[in-house]
Amino acid sequence: MTPLQQIAYIMRTELRAFVRYPKMRVAAVAVALLPALYALIYLSSVWDPASNTRSLTVALVNLDEGVEYRDHVFNVGWQVVSKLRSSHRFGYVDLHDAEEARHRVRQGSLAFALIIPKDFSSNAIPGAQPGGGKLVIYSAEGNNYETAVIARQFATELGHEVNESLNERRWALVLSNAAGSQHSVEQLRQGVEQLRLGAAQLKTGSEQTASAAKTLSGGAGKLQGGVEQLTDGMRQLGTGLRTMDARRPPNSELNRLKTGAESLATGHNELSRGMDELQVGSQKIREGVAGFQEEANGSLLVSTRVKDNTNQLANGVNQLDEGIKTAGHAQRQLAEGADKVSVGVGALTTGMRALNGGIRTAVAKLPEDSQLDELNRGASALANGNFALADGLQKIRAGSQGLSGGLDLLANSLPAALDTPGGSAAGMASSVQPVMELSAPVSNSGSGFAPNILPAALWLGAGIAAFLIHVRTLPRRAQHFSRPAQLLGKMGLPAGVVVVQALLLGFAAQQVLTMHVANGLAFMLTLVVSGLSFLAMVLLLTKAFGDAGKAMAMVLLAVQLSSSGGVMPVELSGGLFTQISPWLPMTWVVRAVKASLFGAFDGEWVRPLAYVAASGAAAMLLSMALGRWRFVKTAAMRPAVDL
Incomplete structure (x- = not known):
């Protein structure tokens, strides 16, 4: 048979089992619906x-x-x-x-x-x-x-x-x-009106005062100008004459200054001629370097480094030639300036000799009598202005009195203090x-999810432990045993596994995840009792409904997770979930875990754990009454797990 034929043969064999046994078809439909049912139950509890x-x-x-x-x-x-x-x-x-x-x-x-x-x-x-x-x-x-x-x-x-x-x-x-x-505003207006009348009188007096002050200012200005001119002129004249006489250079120094300026002009002319000769020499050097550069560039025996250095030398010589040209041009300008300095120094010495004679005649430049008469006329104008100023000041006084009365009324109309809000800006x-x-604080987000995850893990562990055995199968010798003995004997192996699961789960929570546990003994007892109770419930469903009971156990897990309030308050799920929550064992497991783990519910863990234990005991009693055992030979007792 080809590989495709082999695959087809196996598929036909499996299909015949579905056709021959109606229960297989029902089981397939149930398995197909199980994920959708699980998602529907869980999502509807957290939908809105x-x-x-x-x-x-x-x-x-x-x-x-x-x-x-x-x-x-x-x-x-x-x-x-x-x-x-x-x-x-x-x-x-x-x-x-x-x-x-x-x-x-x-x-x-x-x-x-x-x-x-x-x-x-x-x-x-x-x-x-x-x-x-x-x-x-x-x-x-x-x-x-x-x-x-x-x-x-x-x-x-x-x-x-x-x-x-x-x-x-x-x-x-x-x-x-x-x-x-608003009432204070009316009084404020009256005060402002009186203030306006006083201000009008003050304006009139101020105008007269300004006119008189202008006249007074003019006379005082003339008087001040004359006096200042007289005193400053005399003071400056005396100081200037003494300074000029003391610092007047002798004629010998003037002659030496003139001779030095002429020598400077002569030296600059000689320097100009030297710069011209220097420029001629630089031109010859540049022509020689250019010729050497041309021979070096055309020769195969000269290295590239020598050619590069030759090019740099040529550039340097060109820059030197340009610098000499620039220096020669500047030197010619200096020579022209030196000639002008020489001419100016000659004129300066001639003027200084004339100044010596002028100093002796400067005493004749004292103020004249007409200037003293102008001083007297300014003083007279100042006196007339003072009379006008006195009259204007009287009017200013009257206006000031009216202004003062208006201001008093205005001050009385204003409130004594502003009614501002108290407190500080940040405080308000x-x-x-x-x-x-x-x-009952929770240390972190992971610990907050623990009351929902730990019971779910216990339920899954109980379900997996139930898969280790054939729940409905007992040896024939046990056919006449008592029902409690039959059930407890069947539960022995998975119960031991569940206890180990609970202990390992508690160890992982405390030692690996380092959760802070309020009551360690109560926490471990809660995990063990809850795991055994969950195992009793899974065995009840399996014994009553066979393998379909295992699927029902998974659906029941979804219902309990949605209704237990492990993470989100069950009141927020609304509807059916809120109503059935108190009747589900996982609700009380969650409560016992929170009480022992965080100290929640005032640390009351005994009562919820008693409810869980009671539900497990009820499941065991129902398991004794529901379903039938299948008794087989002892040799036919085999593990349910095929490894």
Whole structure:
């Protein structure tokens, strides 16, 4: 047979089994539906948690006593509670004792609690410091990690909303105070009118004063100009004559200066001739280097390095020639300048000789009598201006009196102090701060998922342990044994495996994952009892329904994970999941794990674990009554696992 024929033969053989046995067809349909059913159950429990938040019970404890602030009475706590009730976001319950609310949260009957202290309004309204008003949100993180996350989000949103509401009320108070100032504005207008009349009189007097001051300024300016001219002229003249006489150079120095300038001009002319000769020599060097460069570039015996150095030498000689040309041009300009200096020095010495004679005649340049007469006329104009100024000052005085009266009325009309809001800018912007209080804290996100993962792992472990044996098969000798003996004997091997599974699971949680366990003994006992109870339930389903019972066990796992509240509060799943949650054993396993692992529910782990043990015992009792054993020869007892 070819490989394709071999494959076809095996497939036909398997197909005949499906045709011959109707149960196989039913099993195939069940197996095909199992993934879809599992996903449908689990996804429907987490489909829209936000629409079921009203099922979460939240306590409102309003202890706020209110405050009277700036002739207004405020009770922010009452406003916060009223707004929360109208929002219908959660299922709110009013309590009057903060400790009772905390106790009920720890027990698990409340999701979390909002506690408003009695001094909340007195700290929040003034806004003296940021976060002065405290809103306490109390949550038991170990009871349900997702509920604590919701509580944190609720705290953040509530703090933002309350701060916005308080800011709105503060602005309303500021605008109200501004409206009450309208009456003072009328009095202010009257004062301004009197101020205007006084200002008009002051203007008239000021105009006369300005005219008189102008006349006075003119006379005083002339007087000051004459006096300053006289004194400054005399002082400067005396100082200048003494300085010039003391520092006047003798004629011998002037002659030597003239001789030096002429020598400088002669030297520059000789230097110009030398630069011309230097330029002729540079031209010859450049021609020689150019010829050598041409021979070197055309010769095969000269190395490239020598050619490059020759080129650099040629460039340097060209730059030298250009520099000599530039220096020669500059030297010619210096020579021309030296000639001009020589001519100027000659004129300077001639002028200095003439200056010596002029110094002796400078004494005759003293001020004249006409200038002294101008000084007298300026003093007379100054006196006339003083009379006009006195008259103008009298009018200014009268106007000033009217202006003073108007200013007094204006000052009396203004309020003594501005009615400004108290507190600081940062405190008024954010005067309310939510404070989270947590009991049974969870160290990290992984630990928060543990109450959901550990029971699921125990259930899967119990299912796998059941696969190790043929659940319905017993040796023929046990046919006449008692039913408890038959069941307990059949459970012995998988029960031992389940106990080992539970112990290893607890060891991995504490030692490998380093979870902080509040009660180690209770935690390990919870895992062992839960694993054995789950094994009893899986054996019940398998004994009653055969291999279909194993598939039912997987579906039941999905139902329990969706209804146990291990991660997300079961109230958020809504509908059927909330109703069946208290009747499922995994719900109580989750509660016992949280109590022993985190200290949640006030550390009460005995009662939920008793419920789990009772459900396992009930499953064992039902296993004795339901289903039938298949008794076979002892030699036919074989493992269920084919390895």
